[in-house]
Amino acid sequence: MKKLPAYILLIMTAAVMLYPLLWLIGASFKSNSEIYSTAWFVPEHFDFSVYKKAWQTGTGHSLGKYFFNTFMVILPKTLFAVLSSVLVAYGFARFDFPMKKFFFALLMGSMFMPAVVTVMPLYLMWSKLGMLDTYIPLTLPSLFACEGMFVFILIQFFKGVPKEFDEAARIDGCGTLRTLFYVLLPCIRPAVVTISVFTFLWTMNDFLTPLIMINSTEKYTLALALRTSVDSTGQGYEERKIIAMSVLGLIPSVTVFAAAQKKFVSSMTAGGLSG
Numbered sequence: 001m002k003k004l005p006a007y008i009l010l011i012m013t014a015a016v017m018l019y020p021l022l023w024l025i026g027a028s029f030k031s032n033s034e035i036y037s038t039a040w041f042v043p044e045h046f047d048f049s050v051y052k053k054a055w056q057t058g059t060g061h062s063l064g065k066y067f068f069n070t071f072m073v074i075l076p077k078t079l080f081a082v083l084s085s086v087l088v089a090y091g092f093a094r095f096d097f098p099m100k101k102f103f104f105a106l107l108m109g110s111m112f113m114p115a116v117v118t119v120m121p122l123y124l125m126w127s128k129l130g131m132l133d134t135y136i137p138l139t140l141p142s143l144f145a146c147e148g149m150f151v152f153i154l155i156q157f158f159k160g161v162p163k164e165f166d167e168a169a170r171i172d173g174c175g176t177l178r179t180l181f182y183v184l185l186p187c188i189r190p191a192v193v194t195i196s197v198f199t200f201l202w203t204m205n206d207f208l209t210p211l212i213m214i215n216s217t218e219k220y221t222l223a224l225a226l227r228t229s230v231d232s233t234g235q236g237y238e239e240r241k242i243i244a245m246s247v248l249g250l251i252p253s254v255t256v257f258a259a260a261q262k263k264f265v266s267s268m269t270a271g272g273l274s275g
Contacts, residue, residue, distance in 0.1 A: 021250075028054075028244040035239055054244035057229050061218060063248060066225040070204065073138045073221060078199045080142035081150065082192055088145040089154030090180050094166065111148040116208070123212055137213040142199075150195040157188040193260050200256050204249075222249050 019041070026041035028050060034043065055063045091097070092104060126137040145151055161184055169179040185192065207223040214220060220228060226245055 024243060024250075025247055028240050028247050030240055032239050035243075050238070050240050050244045051248070053238075053241050054248060057225060057245065058241075059217060059225060059228050061220075061225075063222075063225070063245060065218070066220060066222045067252075069219055070221045070223075073135050073210075074200055074203045076135075076139045077142045077203050078196055080139060081145075081147060081199045082196055084143050084145040085147065085150040085154055085195060086180070086185065086192065089151045089158055090184070092151070093155045093158030094163075107148045107151060110146075111152065119208065119212060126213065132213055133215045133219065134213075135219070138203075138209060147195075147199075150198070153195065154188065154191050157191040158184065161187045197257060197260050201253055204253050 023039075023041040026043050027035050029043040029046050029048075057063055057066070088107075092100070092107075122137065122141075123132075126132050131137055165183050165187070166179055169183045174182065205223060206221070207227070210221045210224050214224065217228065226242065226249065229242060229245060
């Protein structure tokens with residue numbers, strides 16, 4: 001009974017947090033007038049045909065096409081971001097090299113620079129290289145550990161792993177990379193999962209970068225497809241159709257976060273040895 005108030009508070013907090021999601025799902029079945037007339041999330045009628053319309057999008061391509069395009073960006077970008085960030089963080093955490101403090105200061109400084117200030121220089125660069133309207137500008141920069149926050153997180157986890165692990169690995173004949181991938185990487189698995197989840201979610205929700213780099217409708221990502229579907233017929237649009245597309249677009253993000261939740265939470269609360 002002593003914990004009852006805490007449970008009640010947690011249930012109320014969970015209800016507040018879940019309400020927007022429940023409203024979004026319920027609103028996908030409502031008419032335009034019903035959406036604006038009540039805040040209750042349960043619709044008067046359930047019409048699942050709206051999800052068929054949402055899948056067709058009305059842009060000339062199905063939602064499946066835009067999902068495919070989005071994952072064509074997400075998968076290599078996540079892989080590149082994790083690999084490059086791990087390698088850079090490993091170098092900072094375990095090795096001494098000339099101007100190490102200077103480069104680390106540059107890395108920290110990049111964390112405070114708004115990403116929007118790099119959009120125009122990157123656009124001009126990719127334009128001169130003739131790579132606009134491809135997925136290369138959306139994925140290739142991740143090979144260069146461009147997210148300073150990811151590197152910083154990994155450095156802290158690497159520092160939490162005793163250096164005796166490295167020495168033991170070298171005695172057993174492991175080289176530098178084998179020590180990293182077979183000994184240290186399993187120890188910092190929660191951090192790797194965390195940056196993977198962040199990369200996935202940020203890329204899934206990114207609207208500005210694909211908008212600038214991609215011109216062809218058939219190459220649009222899901223975020224661009226949602227905007228293109230608004231008034232795509234020139235006859236106005238159904239709010240519930242766009243909401244239904246948003247619900248379908250949320251499924252990968254919710255699935256990934258749910259699957260990685262345990263490691264994600266442990267990375268926020270545990271040290272480098274929580275594997």
